[in-house]
Amino acid sequence: MKSFIILLLVGICLGCGEKIKEANLTNYQQWHTITLPFEGPDTKEDAAENPFLNYRLIVEFKHMETQQSIRGFYAADGQASETSADSGNVWQVRFTPDRMGKWTYTAQLQQGEGIALKGDDFEGVSIDITNASGEFMVIPSDKQGADFRTHGRLVNDKGYFRFKDSGKYWMKGGADSPENLLAYEDFDGTYRMQSSNEDGEAKTNDTIHSYRPHLKDWKNGDPTWKDGKGKGLIGALNYLSSKGMNVAYFLTMNIKGDGKDVWPYASPDNFTRFDVSKLEQWEIVFQHMQSKGILLHMVLQETENETMLDDGDTGPMRQLYLREMVARFGHHLGMNFNLGEENGYAEFTPISQNDAQRRAMTDFITEIDPYNHPILLHTHSHEPYRGYILDSIVGFKNLDGLSLQVDKREGAGEVMETWKTKARESGHEWMITMDEIGMWHTGAQSDSITPNHDTLRSNVLWGTLLSGGAGVEWYFGARNRYNDLNTEDWRTRDRLWELTGYALDFFQDNLPYWEMKANHKRINSNDAYCLEKPGEVYAIYLTDSKEHTIDLTAAEGTFQIQWFNPLTGGEMHLGTVSSIEGEGIRSLGRSSSKDNQDWVVLLKRTQTAK
Incomplete structure (x- = not known):
């Protein structure tokens, strides 16, 4: 004082x-x-x-x-x-x-x-x-609002992000694309080594990012370097923050990967010499992200280069790389390390790290990181390859969780719930974030094609968060006009950011989600999702406006019912039934609106049984 x-x-x-x-x-x-x-x-x-x-x-x-x-x-x-x-x-x-x-x-x-x-x-x-x-x-600290310096450092707790010092829980939502965010023309020593025209990858030419559409989003007082450089990327991050988004995914090394345009080295063929000025310019951007409350989702390698350093071992070149990343950037409050995009064996990437190598890399990051940032593993998109890798490492104490990729969006919630359950049963709760939704060629399309992103909103956004997810990021696909490598303007998904923000606000304002678990069978609909703290609070996503029931047979007391519109956000609404009693199967009633759309229903116990 x-x-x-x-x-x-x-x-x-x-x-x-x-x-x-x-x-x-x-x-x-x-x-x-x-x-x-x-x-x-x-x-x-x-x-x-x-x-x-x-x-x-x-x-x-x-x-x-x-x-x-x-x-x-x-x-x-x-x-x-x-x-x-x-x-x-x-x-x-x-x-x-x-x-x-x-x-x-x-x-x-x-x-x-x-x-x-x-x-x-x-x-x-x-x-x-x-x-x-x-x-x-x-x-x-004199900071307020979203700035991470308001609350302190984010760590993993109970499978969710939590500020270590203030105790406040935090949920992420934002951009998984472009993955080559740092392939930016205003950074020193940055260029594309080779364009790509291969099947299974986004097509590229010799042009890297300028983010010119976001120059208008740069504000007086925002950082720049070298007499005004950096305004496009800084403006882009300002825009993302203005939409309530709080995470951006980026690779720090994609040599041999899809973009072939991001690396920390002075030369992409010498892994012992680092580009000091480039990394200092990255740091300016990272500092701005932190001031805007944007999590640094730092992806350390790509599936095509995961054996490039030390043949996949945590040998001298990998150790040097990781030490430099931690020394230069580990001080940031809101950050998680990702072991690498699509890590591990699949038919299209047979030369890969194995289980022992993944564990060794995880152990080494844990050893050298004085700040205990969460460490996640980005998965393959489908079985059996996802299961081959994860069944071997589930329960491993130094791995905090998964950066989940799912190819078929209608199954995203089920995949999330499956791996949350397996981790819990192993004795080591996993933080799982929904970070790349398929199919690989489509992902999240522009608003002009899918104005309300119906399947993403239903199956992925609400489906995974109500299945225990700690957040969601949006991947832009490989074959869209504005794709995972060439997107210059995040406004192409403006509506998607709005819909995501509504969901984040609902969770932060209404739920002790870190104490809740998925139980979709609680509702008499195969398409519904339910996250619950039994007997106290239930959050339910319904795909339609029909009347549904909830099984409260084991719950006592009176529960208030409120309705939330996932298309507009804002205030909660009363429906045709304002409250129900426990100890039975009860009707949820309907929304007071006549619109035939999806709804989120919130049940909270207002009093215990007499």
């Missing part, structure tokens, strides 16, 4: 990295990233003494209640996003403090052959650096 009063008196609004002086200490805000620079030896990306392999920066942050060891990274001149520098003497560390009060830090830069691949307790030759120790104060 004392620190908060001081902040008010000073009257300074702190942004990420902004600071004030109080009692001779630098003050930072809770959940705002701190970037500390250290000057060491002059080097460059292609130096004979590889700065990514043969140097290691470790910074120990200590608080009276906790301490954390955070890896740093080579940052060229420390301003590479603006200068495009590939040389310099600056190393940096990024740290996001979760506790208020006084922190101290000590930094050590060491040199040695392959030391970046060694554990933190391995000793190398110590290198003198500036700013090697210090202390600072952490005061309350």
Whole structure:
């Protein structure tokens, strides 16, 4: 409270990295990233003494209640996003403090052959650096609304996203496409290696993303780099946020994959040298996403390249790649790692990681990530390939869940419920998100073709969320005009974002969904979906306006009935029956509207039986 009063008196609004002086200490805000620079030896990306392999920066942050060891990274001149520098003497560390009060830090830069691949307790030759120790104060965050710095870090809890510090649960909805979001012309060193015209892939030419339709969505005060670059992508993210969406899916490496236009390296054929300026420009975009409350769904590889590094093992090249991703971006509050798109064997991708390799990669990310981000596995779209892989790894403690792909949308809810149940029975609850809906060639089409996205709305959006899903993302298919690789304008699915937002609002405003389980048989309709906390609350999706019943034989008390329109969102409505009693099979009545459409029914117990 004392620190908060001081902040008010000073009257300074702190942004990420902004600071004030109080009692001779630098003050930072809770959940705002701190970037500390250290000057060491002059080097460059292609130096004979590889700065990514043969140097290691470790910074120990200590608080009276906790301490954390955070890896740093080579940052060229420390301003590479603006200068495009590939040389310099600056190393940096990024740290996001979760506790208020006084922190101290000590930094050590060491040199040695392959030391970046060694554990933190391995000793190398110590290198003198500036700013090697210090202390600072952490005061309350001034953020509000969707900004992740309002609530803190997202973790997996009970199969759902939860803010670790505030305890608030959170559900995602947003864009799975374009998967090559980072193939953007304003990023340094970014181009398409080869166009694609293969069956089973979206067609490409030599043009990468500009996001020009979203230039109008960039606002004064939004970030840019290099004298105005970045406005198209920043504007696109502004638009997505304005529709209430809170997640974007992107690959960080698609060498050999569909797009062949995203990689973190200085060159796509050398996996030991990273493009510092490009990665700094990615970081500007990622910071903006966090300020807009957009989850970073970071997909680490693609099915075509999952054995490119170390033949699929977590050997030196994969370890280096993962360490760089965690060191540079792991500080973000809203992020999950994805082991890779369509991971594992299928007929069309027979050269693939096996179960042991998936487990090893998962274990390594768990080991090196100081922030405990959820780790998900993106699945194949159908049986038997999905089951071959998942039956082997279900129950594995370090895998948080699935990034689910389903080919036939009418079965999406059943697939979700099946794997939620299998995971629960294994003793390790899985977070499962519905991230890619088929068929592969169609996915979510433009609003101009399917104005209300009827089958997606029914079977996928409501069907999977009411089957235990922790969120949904929309894949744009391979054969649509605006597809998974070439989409420049998210407005092509404007109505789909609206429909998704209505569902997210319903869940966040009305349900303790993290305490509920699917039980579709509760309703006398084969097409209905039901998520329940038995005897307390039931959320039911009906595909029509007919009168249906619910089995409340084992429930006691009085239940209020309200109706929600999934096409318009907004307020709840009363129907022809306002309340029902438990201990029997009861009619839900009908919506007061005469429209023959789908509806969501909410039952909440208002009083217990006498």
